[in-house]
Amino acid sequence: MNAIVALIPVSIALLIAGAIAFFWAVDHGQFDDMETPGLLPLEDDGAGPAAHNAPPRCAGRE
């Protein structure tokens, strides 16, 4: 019983923290684009435009 009295406030605090984090994420556009970020791990080196002068590499025609 004592465990419940301690754990319930903890669970509610976590719930509220989760909700606040989610609201923050939505308001900061984290959910506006659900498609592009899925491609990030497929990038070769994640260098993006910084790789201007990188040596030419194969674009991968599989």
Place this chain on the structure above:
Amino acid sequence: MNVRAEGSCWHCGEALPPGDAVRAVVGGVSHPVCCPGCRAAAEWIDALGLADYYRLRSEAAMRAPDPARVADDAAAWARPEAARQALRELDGGRCEVLVAVDGLRCAACSWLIERAVGALPGVTSVEVNAAARRARITGDRDTLALPAIVDTLGRAGYRALPLDAQVLDDARRREARVAMKRLAVAGFGAMQAMMYAAALYFGAVERMDAVTRDLFRWLGLLVATPVVFYSARPFFAGARRSLAARRLGMDVPVALAVALIYAASAVAAIRGGADVYFDSVSMFVFLLLAGRYLEMRARHRTGELADALARSSPAFADRIAGDGSLVRVAAFELRPGDRVHVAEGATVPADGVVAGGECTVDEALVSGEPVAIRKREGDVLLAGSIVVDGPVRLEARRTGAETMLSAIVTLAARAAASKPQLAQEGERAAARFVARVLALAAITALGWSLVDPARAFAAVLAVLVVACPCAFALAVPAAVTRALGVLARRRILVVNPDAIEALAHATHVVLDKTGTLTESRITLDDVHSRAGVDRAAALALAAALARASSHPLARAVAAGAGRGPVPAAEVRVDAGAGISGVVGGRRLRLGHAAYAISGELDRAQAGTIDTALDGALVLADDDGVVATFRAAEEVRPGVREAVAALVRSGVVVSIASGDALSRVAKIAHELGIERFAAALTPQAKLARLESLRAGGARVIAVGDGINDAPLLAGADVGVAIGSGTDLARASGDIVLVDSRLDGLVEARAVAQHTLAILAQNRRWALGWNFAAVPLAALGFVPPWAAAAGMSASSLAVVLNALRIGRANGGRAATGQLAAGRGPPGLAAKASPA
């Protein structure tokens, strides 16, 4: 992901032109591309270090625009007037701009755009919305350069169009964010409430002491409160609106159920009453919100009318100054009386008349006329039509919001707003249901107050809970949400969920011709050649000349000849007449009869030419006619079967076209459609629709062009062809993403099945009511039984809805579609983003 077939362009996937291909070097490897535009785009992407795009993408790119045009376009945005219109100042020395991006097809495009534009000086953030095909760019006010953005996007192969700053307040983005938050709160709340409810259920068995029980009830109240007061707010707002309009819509029973169950549970929690239902009410709100969220996502996938208008008309025009020089101005700066230079391939910026030169104009999207029309001095040009060969000088007569194009958009918006809200079956049933429950509750209250006033409140509560507005309120959304999901998976996008019911009950189908029934692309119908010259040889000779021109007829000839090019020398294009050149040592001319036979541009001779050659494309040498070509429209794949299936299912099929009577009659005859009307203006199409509707018909309208937009917006169900104009897509209730008309037949089958399931659900809810409510009214139903019954009936309704799309009707239609599907590449290309 390899999206490219052999023999097609590395960048855009279109067929390579015969002969020596242009090659682009990407990542040190040389690839064939179709045109200098695509080469420039591919090499530019490589130079930015973004060649990964080709590996990441799942759709081929749009054919890249001509680099010279891109530079021109970009330079125009340097004008302070244009920049002022598009940029919005933010605080902190920043500004933002919203850019409509044409050619944005898959997630890799978003990736590419974010990287390429993000690397520009002054840009702090780039947000790409692939569904809306928009990019929002924020940056430093002093260093962010609009021309650089347009140039970067243009060189990467996209058409970039900064939108008016007024549309920056992105209503859709706000709506999507709020909807997501509401859904999340309802989801969290429902999960927690269920946990506490589970504790209560076990406690009831294990003899939980009263203090612990009350603790869990209070916890339930705590988590359900935000669900009811925050997440369920749209239902309360909707209910208030429909009550204000003196109607009992679908939101009324929902709001009633949520409010009553919550209030009863709260009273029970505070005063120590019979039972609490916080888990049920939270779950109920969550399920309904999930359905609404899916609907909203579907709606957001199609464009907005404002974007559609911006995409159909050019942002800039070349005004001819007093001294004859050209000044590039924003299209909104044009005034009637201005003289404008319209280049070959450009879009006409304002309504006006030809004031110098001649041109061929493609008005297919504006008027539905499939064949490019010759315009001479004094002829009317409409904004939004494309000058196929030019240049031409235009005297503007109507500009900005007064053009025919804007008028069509306004008409479409008005037709959509005044679309008669046929009381939906669901709403009528909801009204009856609410009235009945309230009457029962009143009778119960009255009865008990006479017999035993102390038990009246408990009995009324039991009636309201057992009457189970939940199952009833879930019946329609569950079935409709499932139907939307099933159709979306078959690439039929339902934008307006009300369309499901109208689709099943429709009595008439009105079809547009050009672009809907027939391919806007022209194919060679019959080729007549002089004795001794076979068809293929004649085509090859003509194609050798035709490649030099971008005229639609010339393109059809070039495409008809296929590979195996014959070289041509001394090729000369005489605008508006034809092409001449030396092929295989012979001087040949290709063009309209007078030009080809006489070799002169003099039109006075035209009268002496055999009228049989009128309208035909003639190939001639110095000895006379070698071959004649006639162009015809081709019936699109799947159309024949779809029309036959529609007729079989008992709807009246008719054609309403803006095209000439003879061509409409020919197609109607070919498809076996008896009713047709030709040469209709958008207003006339809408008027026909309204007269049909006045006769009690419920009409499905199918179209693709700008001129169809009012018709689509005003019909009971507007169906837009996916490859059609943005305006048509923004006006329709349903978008056929694969651009195949048989999708309509399939959608109708699913819609009818949905209505059948709906009727079952409603009967079930009704039967449950009839059985349980009298018992509850008499006070015989214990609280646990009421709660269990409520959950069970809701579950039954949801499970029944899941059967949609699994029954035979739906499957048969899928099989038919899969069998008739074109090459996968084509289908993929037609899809948005």
